[in-house]
Amino acid sequence: MSAHLSFDQAPPISVPLRFFLTAPLFGIAAGLLLAIDGGETLANRGHPFTLGLTHLIAAGFLLQVMAGALFQFVPVVTGGNVRRPQLVASLVHLGLGLGTPLLATAFFTLRPALFTAAVSLLAPGLLILVAIVGLALIGVSAQGDTLRALRAAVLSLLPTALLGATLALTLSGLVVSPVARVLEAHQAWALGGWALTLLAGVSWSVVPMFQITPPYPTALTRTFVPAMLTGLGLLSMGLLVSAPWADGLLLLGKALLLADAAAFAAMTLNLQARAKRKNSDSTRLFFRVAMICLLSFCVVGALLLATGGSTMTELPVALGILLLLGVFGAAVCGMLYKIVPFLVWLHLRSQLPKGVIPPNVNRMIPPVRTQRQFWLYLLGLALLLPSPWLPLAARAGGLCLALSCGLLLANLVGPVRIYRQHLRQHHNQFISQNCADGERPES
Amino acid sequence: MNQPLLIDGREMEPPEPFEATIAALDTLQPGEELTLLLNCQPHPLYQVLRRNGYVWTETWDDDGTNVIRIRLA
Numbered sequence: 019m020s021a022h023l024s025f026d027q028a029p030p031i032s033v034p035l036r037f038f039l040t041a042p043l044f045g046i047a048a049g050l051l052l053a054i055d056g057g058e059t060l061a062n063r064g065h066p067f068t069l070g071l072t073h074l075i076a077a078g079f080l081l082q083v084m085a086g087a088l089f090q091f092v093p094v095v096t097g098g099n100v101r102r103p104q105l106v107a108s109l110v111h112l113g114l115g116l117g118t119p120l121l122a123t124a125f126f127t128l129r130p131a132l133f134t135a136a137v138s139l140l141a142p143g144l145l146i147l148v149a150i151v152g153l154a155l156i157g158v159s160a161q162g163d164t165l166r167a168l169r170a171a172v173l174s175l176l177p178t179a180l181l182g183a184t185l186a187l188t189l190s191g192l193v194v195s196p197v198a199r200v201l202e203a204h205q206a207w208a209l210g211g212w213a214l215t216l217l218a219g220v221s222w223s224v225v226p227m228f229q230i231t232p233p234y235p236t237a238l239t240r241t242f243v244p245a246m247l248t249g250l251g252l253l254s255m256g257l258l259v260s261a262p263w264a265d266g267l268l269l270l271g272k273a274l275l276l277a278d279a280a281a282f283a284a285m286t287l288n289l290q291a292r293a294k295r296k297n298s299d300s301t302r303l304f305f306r307v308a309m310i311c312l313l314s315f316c317v318v319g320a321l322l323l324a325t326g327g328s329t330m331t332e333l334p335v336a337l338g339i340l341l342l343l344g345v346f347g348a349a350v351c352g353m354l355y356k357i358v359p360f361l362v363w364l365h366l367r368s369q370l371p372k373g374v375i376p377p378n379v380n381r382m383i384p385p386v387r388t389q390r391q392f393w394l395y396l397l398g399l400a401l402l403l404p405s406p407w408l409p410l411a412a413r414a415g416g417l418c419l420a421l422s423c424g425l426l427l428a429n430l431v432g433p434v435r436i437y438r439q440h441l442r443q444h445h446n447q448f449i450s451q452n453c454a455d456g457e458r459p460e461s
Numbered sequence: 462m463n464q465p466l467l468i469d470g471r472e473m474e475p476p477e478p479f480e481a482t483i484a485a486l487d488t489l490q491p492g493e494e495l496t497l498l499l500n501c502q503p504h505p506l507y508q509v510l511r512r513n514g515y516v517w518t519e520t521w522d523d524d525g526t527n528v529i530r531i532r533l534a
Contacts, residue, residue: 093508094504094505094508095504095505095508096504096508097508097511097512164504223501223502223504226500226501226502227475227501227502227503227504228475230474230475230500230501231500232500232525233500233501233502233525294471294472294500295472295474356475360475360476363476364505367480367483379475379476380474
């Protein structure tokens with residue numbers, strides 16, 4: 019390694035890792051609850067149990083990974099300066115880590131005080147994340163489509179958090195709000211403005227880098243964010259305004275969002291098909307699943323828009339599973355298998371003595387283990403998708419999800435062990451070498 | 462022995478291009494130029510270059526190759 023090159027822009031490894039290693043626990047919890055409780059309640063997306071599970075996945079599993087990725091991505095890829103990363107990460111991790119199970123429990127028990135308690139932890143955690151990471155992104159002088167997407171995603175967390183807090187406080191009885199409209203806006207900002215925009219922005223950089231594909235065309239990378247924000251703006255106005263043309267705005271907004279998402283999904287699949295090296299590693303497979311699910315969601319969504327919707331109460335739940343687990347859950351699993359080994363490699367490079375080569379990134383997690391987790395995840399998804407209509411499938415699907423998230427956690431712990439072992443080994447070598455030479459080791 | 466001044470990273474698995482580039486920069490002398498061929502924009506590498514006083518240019522070939530020329534500022 020070069021001793022003179024500074025890797026200082028990367029935060030301490032514990033900053034993102036705490037989020038990455040916590041996230042699968044929420045997936046395990048959601049899966050086990052489904053396996054134990056069964057799927058009868060999944061027939062209705064408004065059922066408290068369904069809402070609780072939704073937030074364990076969305077605010078637990080997915081948000082933990084995305085927050086951790088921001089702490090790593092912003093300084094290392096955009097050069098943004100996230101101030102006091104360890105302190106900020108601790109506060110955000112605490113807020114999300116405690117607030118999410120409280121929120122889920124609030125839904126399961128319908129105790130108003132728990133909704134208030136959850137908001138009092140989640141809201142500050144999210145606001146700190148938005149403020150500190152947002153400031154870091156604003157301070158970056160360079161421009162680029164990834165940076166624009168990250169800014170838009172972080173900005174979208176604000177309405178997501180505010181609308182979510184409004185809903186929780188409505189359920190706690192502290193405020194009054196039009197729940198159905200606020201919920202629709204919250205979902206759109208959370209899934210479109212935050213999660214999908216973040217995924218797209220990160221994909222512009224990491225898909226060509228890690229999956230050895232051609233770059234995304236600028237026609238897509240430059241228009242994605244404006245289209246997303248326009249669609250969300252139209253949708254929000256359509257929900258807020260009481261006027262005869264409000265429905266038209268809502269329809270236009272949804273159509274724009276679906277078209278934007280579909281373009282991203284289709285292009286990613288196209289790029290994967292044109293990859294210079296066609297291997298089927300787990301990241302590629304997970305991403306393929308994510309994009310196929312996203313495209314499917316867009317097609318079904320477009321059909322529903324064109325036909326005026328459906329009266330099936332089960333359909334929104336199935337679409338929610340498709341998005342949360344099929345798109346974002348799969349993408350997140352795939353990303354983690356690249357991010358965590360790369361993190362370990364990067365930090366070992368900067369800490370090991372010159373001439374000591376860190377282990378190969380692609381061998382830190384045996385491929386057979388990631389593939390096992392992938393197939394189990396896919397099986398879980400395949401069982402959960404029809405489960406709103408077939409409650410029996412929910413138990414098996416939940417179990418697969420729990421096991422898959424357990425395997426994910428075990429797979430991610432492997433590189434962390436490698437990191438600790440290498441540091442310990444070289445520290446011990448330093449100690450024994452210096453003691454043999456008769457010198458005192460530095461403390 | 463000096464590291465090569467041309468690294469073709471197009472067939473390498475990441476982060477081998479990053480690693481090879483860092484190793485080559487160890488021996489890069491003022492006035493010399495390191496050329497890196499990739500199929501993408503290596504943003505993590507750019508941040509390291511920026512923080513360590515290197516400058517670079519990018520030129521995209523018709524076949525989608527990003528020709529990155531790196532030298533000391």
